[in-house]
Amino acid sequence: MFKINDNYLKLPGSYLFSNIAGKVAAYQEAHPDRELIRLGIGDVTQPLAPRIIETLHEAVDEMGHADTFKGYAPDLGYEFLRNAIARQDYQERGCRIQADEIFISDGAKCDSGNIQEIFSVDNRIAVCDPVYPVYVDTNVMAGRAGTYDPGTETWSDVIYMPCTAENGFIPDFPTEVPDIIYLCIPNNPTGTTLTRSQLQDWVDYANNVGAVIIYDAAYEAYITEENVPHSIYECKGAETCAIELRSFSKNAGFTGTRLGFTVVPKALKCGEVTLHSLWARRHGTKYNGAPYIIQKAGFACYSDEGRAQIKDQVAYYMRNARTIKEGLGAAGFEVYGGVNAPYIWLKTPNRMSSWDFFDYLLDKVGIVGTPGSGFGPSGEGYFRLTAFGSYENTLKAMERFKNI
Numbered sequence: 505m506f507k508i509n510d511n512y513l514k515l516p517g518s519y520l521f522s523n524i525a526g527k528v529a530a531y532q533e534a535h536p537d538r539e540l541i542r543l544g545i546g547d548v549t550q551p552l553a554p555r556i557i558e559t560l561h562e563a564v565d566e567m568g569h570a571d572t573f574k575g576y577a578p579d580l581g582y583e584f585l586r587n588a589i590a591r592q593d594y595q596e597r598g599c600r601i602q603a604d605e606i607f608i609s610d611g612a613k614c615d616s617g618n619i620q621e622i623f624s625v626d627n628r629i630a631v632c633d634p635v636y637p638v639y640v641d642t643n644v645m646a647g648r649a650g651t652y653d654p655g656t657e658t659w660s661d662v663i664y665m666p667c668t669a670e671n672g673f674i675p676d677f678p679t680e681v682p683d684i685i686y687l688c689i690p691n692n693p694t695g696t697t698l699t700r701s702q703l704q705d706w707v708d709y710a711n712n713v714g715a716v717i718i719y720d721a722a723y724e725a726y727i728t729e730e731n732v733p734h735s736i737y738e739c740k741g742a743e744t745c746a747i748e749l750r751s752f753s754k755n756a757g758f759t760g761t762r763l764g765f766t767v768v769p770k771a772l773k774c775g776e777v778t779l780h781s782l783w784a785r786r787h788g789t790k791y792n793g794a795p796y797i798i799q800k801a802g803f804a805c806y807s808d809e810g811r812a813q814i815k816d817q818v819a820y821y822m823r824n825a826r827t828i829k830e831g832l833g834a835a836g837f838e839v840y841g842g843v844n845a846p847y848i849w850l851k852t853p854n855r856m857s858s859w860d861f862f863d864y865l866l867d868k869v870g871i872v873g874t875p876g877s878g879f880g881p882s883g884e885g886y887f888r889l890t891a892f893g894s895y896e897n898t899l900k901a902m903e904r905f906k907n908i
């Protein structure tokens with residue numbers, strides 16, 4: 505008789521955003537005339553930039569001719585894309601990353617979930633609390649998280665690093681030594697970030713204790729401040745302790761198109777074994793590549809025209825972020841984030857729980873946000889709004905906030 509991976513049975517409830525979608529659908533069914541403003545899920549709303557659309561059309565045409573048709577992509581991804589990434593995202597910022605240290609994928613969610621496979625199941629992971637839920641849930645599935653305590657909403661074998669207003673949402677080094685440290689910078693959900701020297705401290709810490717940092721930089725394009733690094737490889741010594749994940753979802757609107765990449769430097773080793781060789785083996789065995797058409801579209805993001813167009817889109821969302829931050833601040837809310845990230849993290853009023861505030865906002869003003877407690881116990885009492893809506897809806901939402 506077959507057996508299942510019963511680690512899956514340990515996972516409490518359904519995925520956060522499925523929960524929210526269920527609640528919103530039930531509310532909409534009961535109130536069909538109510539116009540809801542959705543500032544919950546971190547999905548983009550602007551269409552793909554014109555340069556990307558033109559490139560997609562060109563690439564589709566190429567697939568229709570025998571002399572330009574493409575079959576399976578190379579294991580690591582097309583060289584034209586990896587070269588552009590290595591040059592523009594890394595070398596121009598002083599990082600020594602080479603094109604053959606870049607693995608093209610269909611997004612950072614898969615990569616952040618899959619990367620744990622190359623590590624022993626005995627490794628202890630450390631996560632920020634609150635945290636992007638994928639890091640913890642995928643380690644639960646792998647059997648690395650121990651047992652779940654519904655009282656504290658924590659896993660016995662996971663090291664939590666609370667990020668609250670008290671520590672400025674900057675995690676302290678954990679008291680127990682982790683093997684794998686997940687850092688998401690700029691942060692989802694708090695919208696906060698680390699300065700270059702704060703990140704350097706983490707790199708030094710990881711190198712000292714022999715840990716690996718899984719550095720999720722999906723929101724890198726939203727950085728506006730000079731002293732915030734765009735890549736962990738801007739820090740000295742990061743090549744020996746860090747894997748970086750990137751996505752085309754938030755900078756270029758590829759949430760539905762799907763494209764991302766992971767950087768595994770060849771200097772990152774466990775004894776004599778490079779993590780690069782393990783990830784290459786995994787990639788080659790289990791993955792057959794992001795489609796050529798999509799990799800071409802990703803390449804368009806590195807052209808002068810494409811770069812300018814996607815920069816405008818990010819600026820559009822950041823205007824929303826400013827609008828929300830200022831609007832909520834004026835309405836008397838305690839607000840964080842929104843300067844280097846498309847997320848605004850607010851303290852719920854009157855010590856309301858995160859889910860009570862979710863229900864209150866939905867019912868009172870028809871705004872959908874994300875309860876902070878869904879991202880971890882230290883998110884309780886907080887709430888996340890995203891800047892990914894339209895400007896018009898963002899303004900409308902701020903008008904509605906005045907009425908609560």
Ligand SMILES: Cc1ncc(COP(=O)(O)O)c(C=O)c1O
Pocket residue numbers: 546610611612613614616636688692720722750751752753758759763764
């Ligand atoms: C921190 C973080 N990493 C990764 C992702 C997913 O990225 P992708 O669309 O490339 O899978 C998200 C999406 O919300 C995210 O917030």
